[in-house]
Amino acid sequence: MTDKIFPNIGIVHFNKKKGCRKVIVKVLQNGETYVSVPWLYPIKLAEIFVLKNTEWINNQQNKRKNSQKLITQSQEKFTHFHDLEIVTGIDNSFRISTRNGVIKAIIPQTINVEDPRIQDELIKTVEIVLRKEAKIFIPERVKLLSQEHGFSYSSIKISSAKTRWGCCNSQKRIVFSLYLMTLPFHLIDYVILHELCHTVFMNHSKDFYALLDKCCGGKHSTYKNEIKKFPMDVFPKFTKDNL
Numbered sequence: 001m002t003d004k005i006f007p008n009i010g011i012v013h014f015n016k017k018k019g020c021r022k023v024i025v026k027v028l029q030n031g032e033t034y035v036s037v038p039w040l041y042p043i044k045l046a047e048i049f050v051l052k053n054t055e056w057i058n059n060q061q062n063k064r065k066n067s068q069k070l071i072t073q074s075q076e077k078f079t080h081f082h083d084l085e086i087v088t089g090i091d092n093s094f095r096i097s098t099r100n101g102v103i104k105a106i107i108p109q110t111i112n113v114e115d116p117r118i119q120d121e122l123i124k125t126v127e128i129v130l131r132k133e134a135k136i137f138i139p140e141r142v143k144l145l146s147q148e149h150g151f152s153y154s155s156i157k158i159s160s161a162k163t164r165w166g167c168c169n170s171q172k173r174i175v176f177s178l179y180l181m182t183l184p185f186h187l188i189d190y191v192i193l194h195e196l197c198h199t200v201f202m203n204h205s206k207d208f209y210a211l212l213d214k215c216c217g218g219k220h221s222t223y224k225n226e227i228k229k230f231p232m233d234v235f236p237k238f239t240k241d242n243l
């Protein structure tokens with residue numbers, strides 16, 4: 001990965017990828033830009049491509065900024081396994097702790113909860129919590145689903161990737177993003193099954209999708225559309241309705 005800062009765009013990450021056929025630009029929730037570059041394509045040309053598309057990237061960045069939800073109030077089932085409690089403290093210190101399934105944030109009286117500094121701290125804590133949840137929940141779930149459908153794999157890791165839910169290499173090592181925990185349970189299973197199917201087919205061929213569809217009871221297209229409604233790193237995603 002090569003990083004470069006563009007004056008009107010900010011940080012741009014260039015990532016050379018085997019099997020990638022064209023330059024693909026993706027703007028994340030935090031405004032950072034990821035560019036997938038075909039293996040033999042010169043980075044210099046990809047940079048020119050980015051420059052030419054500055055206006056489009058800026059539009060995407062603005063859209064993302066406007067869609068960012070603020071974490072402003074206490075919420076039961078804030079993540080799958082944690083509630084969130086936000087209270088105003090009696091002094092000016094900011095404290096945040098996680099205990100017994102509750103993330104508790106004590107906000108200074110003088111600062112509004114929407115203040116970017118408070119929001120940053122809240123998001124950092126939520127990420128730590130999601131990672132913990134992922135490390136406990138995902139390996140168990142992968143084990144169960146692989147037994148149920150007859151898959152085998154060599155290892156599971158949890159990453160903080162913000163551009164893909166999971167990936168699987170030819171050694172059957174599977175990596176899942178901690179953000180997977182922000183999806184409803186049936187979509188977590190769907191992503192896990194997708195990666196497990198890669199232990200059989202290392203591509204997105206017809207056979208691959210036929211297997212995946214079979215594993216998720218014929219609901220592959222439904223789930224594929226549903227998952228698009230969940231941008232990877234937008235909090236808070238949960239309401240009681242979509243759990």
Ligand SMILES: [Zn+2]
Nearest residue numbers: 194198203204
């Ligand atoms: Zn895949």
